[in-house]
Structure formats: C-alpha cells, structure tokens
Amino acid sequence: MSLHDLPATLHRLVPLRAEVDLEALRHNVRVLQGRAGAAELIAAIKADAYGHGVIPITRVLVEEGVPRFAVANVPEGVELREAGIEAPVHVLGAPLPEYLPAYARYDLIVTVSSGDVAEAVIEAATKVGPLTAHLKVDTGMHRLGIPPDEVPPVLARLQETPGIEVEGLWTHFATLGDAFTTEQLARFDALVEQLDGIGRAGTHVTNTGTLFLVSGAVQGRAFVRAGGALFGLVDDPAVAAEADDLKPVMRLVSRVVHLQTVAAGETVSYGRTWTADQPTCIATVAAGYGDGLPRSLSNTGFVGIGGRLWPIAGRVCMDMLMLDLGSPEGPGASVQIGDEAVLFGPGGPSAAEVARQAGTITYALTSGLTARVPRLTIGEGSASAIPTPTGAKPDRVSV
Numbered sequence: 001m002s003l004h005d006l007p008a009t010l011h012r013l014v015p016l017r018a019e020v021d022l023e024a025l026r027h028n029v030r031v032l033q034g035r036a037g038a039a040e041l042i043a044a045i046k047a048d049a050y051g052h053g054v055i056p057i058t059r060v061l062v063e064e065g066v067p068r069f070a071v072a073n074v075p076e077g078v079e080l081r082e083a084g085i086e087a088p089v090h091v092l093g094a095p096l097p098e099y100l101p102a103y104a105r106y107d108l109i110v111t112v113s114s115g116d117v118a119e120a121v122i123e124a125a126t127k128v129g130p131l132t133a134h135l136k137v138d139t140g141m142h143r144l145g146i147p148p149d150e151v152p153p154v155l156a157r158l159q160e161t162p163g164i165e166v167e168g169l170w171t172h173f174a175t176l177g178d179a180f181t182t183e184q185l186a187r188f189d190a191l192v193e194q195l196d197g198i199g200r201a202g203t204h205v206t207n208t209g210t211l212f213l214v215s216g217a218v219q220g221r222a223f224v225r226a227g228g229a230l231f232g233l234v235d236d237p238a239v240a241a242e243a244d245d246l247k248p249v250m251r252l253v254s255r256v257v258h259l260q261t262v263a264a265g266e267t268v269s270y271g272r273t274w275t276a277d278q279p280t281c282i283a284t285v286a287a288g289y290g291d292g293l294p295r296s297l298s299n300t301g302f303v304g305i306g307g308r309l310w311p312i313a314g315r316v317c318m319d320m321l322m323l324d325l326g327s328p329e330g331p332g333a334s335v336q337i338g339d340e341a342v343l344f345g346p347g348g349p350s351a352a353e354v355a356r357q358a359g360t361i362t363y364a365l366t367s368g369l370t371a372r373v374p375r376l377t378i379g380e381g382s383a384s385a386i387p388t389p390t391g392a393k394p395d396r397v398s399v
C-alpha cells in the first residue's frame with residue numbers, strides 16, 4: 001500500500017497541504033482563451049499538471065471547453081484515458097519505437113521528432129493501425145525535432161503512408177520574445193511557406209511566454225500550447241506584466257508545530273548556519289525538502305504567518321523548517337502553535353518570489369512537490385469535505 005492509497009481523511013492529520021483553487025483555474029482558462037483568439041488551446045498538463053493533480057485539473061479544463069491536452073509521455077496519456085478523458089492528447093516527448101503500439105491503442109498523438117522516428121511511425125502504422133502525428137521542427141532549441149531542410153521529404157513520406165494522419169507541424173522556442181524568438185519563428189514560417197497544403201493554419205508554436213509576448217506566434221495558427229499560465233505560474237517579469245490578470249492556482253500552506261525562544265549565541269538547524277544575535281522566537285513549521293521545498297531556501301526564503309513574512313532560519317530539513325520570528329517583545333511573539341504558515345500563495349510570498357529566492361523557476365517548484373503533499377481542490381468542481389484551519393473548504397483530495 002502506498003501513500004496514494006491511504007484514505008483521504010488521513011490528510012487532516014498532516015499540517016501541510018497544497019490547496020488548488022479551481023475557480024482561479026477557470027479564470028485563467030478564460031484569459032488564455034481570450035489570448036488564443038481563433039486558435040484552439042492545447043493545455044500542457046504534463047508532470048501531474050505541473051504538480052497540481054492532473055485528473056481534477058483536466059476535468060475542470062474539459063468543462064471549460066479546453067479541446068486538447070499535451071503530456072510528456074505515454075503513461076501520462078494513458079492516465080487521462082483511464083480517467084475517461086476522450087479529447088485529443090499530444091505526447092510531446094520523443095517515442096522510442098517500441099512505444100508506438102501504445103499510441104495506437106490509447107489514441108495518443110505521436111510527436112515525430114526525427115527522421116528515424118518517422119520511419120518507425122511508418123512501420124508501426126502498417127502493423128498496429130492508424131496513428132495521428134504532429135511533426136516537430138527543430139528551429140534552434142536543439143532538444144528534439146527535424147532540421148527544417150530535412151522536413152519536406154519526411155513529411156511527404158508520412159503523408160503518402162496509409163494509416164498516418166499528419167495533423168500539424170510545430171516548433172518550440174528557446175527564449176521568450178527576444179531576437180532569437182524572432183529568428184526561430186522566421187526559420188519555421190519560411191519552411192511552412194515551402195510546404196504544400198499545410199500553411200500557418202496547420203501549425204502551433206507558443207508556450208506561455210510567447211503566447212503573451214509574440215503576436216506572430218498566435219495569429220493564424222491552428223493551436224496555441226500553454227501550461228504554466230493555466231496555473232498562474234509566470235517567472236519572467238515581461239510576461240508577468242502582460243499576463244497580470246492571471247491568478248495563482250496553488251497555495252502551499254502548513255502550520256506552526258513548535259515554538260521556542262533561543263538565547264543570543266544559540267544556533268538553529270543542521271550545520272549551525274544561523275546564529276541568534278538576540279533572544280529570538282523560533283517557529284518550527286512542518287514542511288521541508290522531503291515535500292519538495294527547495295533546500296536552497298535555507299537562510300534565504302520567507303514564510304507568511306499572520307499576514308507578515310518571516311525569514312527562514314538555518315537549513316531547511318527534510319520534514320521541517322524554522323523561522324526567525326524576532327524578539328520576544330515584537331509581533332512574532334503572538335504567533336501560536338497551529339497558526340497557518342504559507343510557503344507560497346495568498347498570505348505568503350508568491351511562487352515566483354520563492355522560486356527566485358531558491359534559484360529556480362515556478363514550474364520546478366510546483367512540479368517538484370512530492371507525493372507526500374496532499375493536493376486539496378477548492379471551489380466549484382470539488383467533491384468531498386476536509387476542514388481546514390482557515391475555514392476555506394477544500395473538499396477533494398488527491399495525492
């Protein structure tokens with residue numbers, strides 16, 4: 001039996017939870033649909049919907065009219081099928097040849113990421129049945145894709161093979177709206193112009209950043225791809241300025257489980273990297289790197305309690321971290337055992353602030369939360385009821 005199989009009622013016996021606000025998600029979908037215009041949204045929900053819990057998230061997206069989804073690999077696609085989601089699902093990763101029968105069996109869209117993959121797809125289509133393909137073009141990211149000059153013959157081979165439907169052509173940007181984005185887009189569109197019967201209307205190129213910053217990446221395209229924006233996750237300041245109407249979906253919150261006052265000269269946590277310069281109130285909060293919190297927040301990050309931000313004192317441990325609440329004569333002295341401690345989201349620092357302090361990005365922060373953290377959905381579309389100290393009504397649990 002794993003943690004995933006334990007009854008949801010046990011989650012009230014741990015202080016830490018990731019609250020997932022489905023109303024904020026619905027709001028963000030509408031913002032993205034507005035940006036997409038006539039293009040259809042492909043919602044990137046890989047890595048358990050960036051750590052938010054893929055099945056409840058996807059159900060809400062389907063209700064909001066999101067027509068397509070993108071995952072990283074076959075098992076993530078199968079998870080959606082097993083949950084009864086029938087919409088088209090793109091698998092963005094490169095297939096190894098032996099994975100191709102599963103694409104046919106689960107009706108997943110294969111990414112043709114090289115000439116060799118194209119040959120494997122052609123062989124599989126004759127053996128295991130029809131496959132839907134999107135061709136990925138490498139315009140400068142140099143992660144996956146076919147170089148532009150090699151695309152025309154590969155595309156022709158795929159198009160003449162019975163049982164293969166080539167539905168689209170796409171590329172992926174390495175930067176967000178700088179001169180190299182323009183260069184990648186120019187390389188891509190020059191190729192598309194050479195190809196008969198595809199046109200811009202058979203293509204897709206965006207991610208969150210370029211959806212907001214590069215109009216040529218959206219207009220006239222069949223689809224827009226976006227993930228982070230759905231969850232209100234934006235790191236880049238220029239994108240954040242354009243996308244200021246997005247709302248954070250996740251709030252990571254724990255509680256104070258221990259309080260003490262340490263004397264001047266005493267140290268806190270492993271390695272004794274923090275020393276009290278005066279008598280200091282220290283709060284212990286149940287959250288650590290075992291939950292996915294970056295250890296690089298040690299002596300650097302902040303946590304919200306009672307509407308104020310308190311600095312992390314000493315090293316972040318696996319299951320706990322300590323906060324410097326200041327002098328016993330100051331406002332920190334009124335913090336109580338059981339008080340909410342907001343790691344990120346409303347009432348604490350934003351996910352983008354925490355990511356910056358930790359030297360990472362918001363996507364890595366939320367997708368890095370471990371299975372130990374219960375995800376509790378709140379808002380319309382949630383199911384059962386779990387009380388929280390705040391009186392919010394998280395009512396569906398998944399881990």
Ligand SMILES: *Cc1c(COP(=O)(O)O)cnc(C)c1O
Pocket residue numbers: 044046092172206207208209225226227228229
């Ligand atoms: C994850 C991913 C996206 C979505 O990127 P966001 O910045 O989260 O919007 C788009 N395209 C590809 C290929 C991806 O892997």
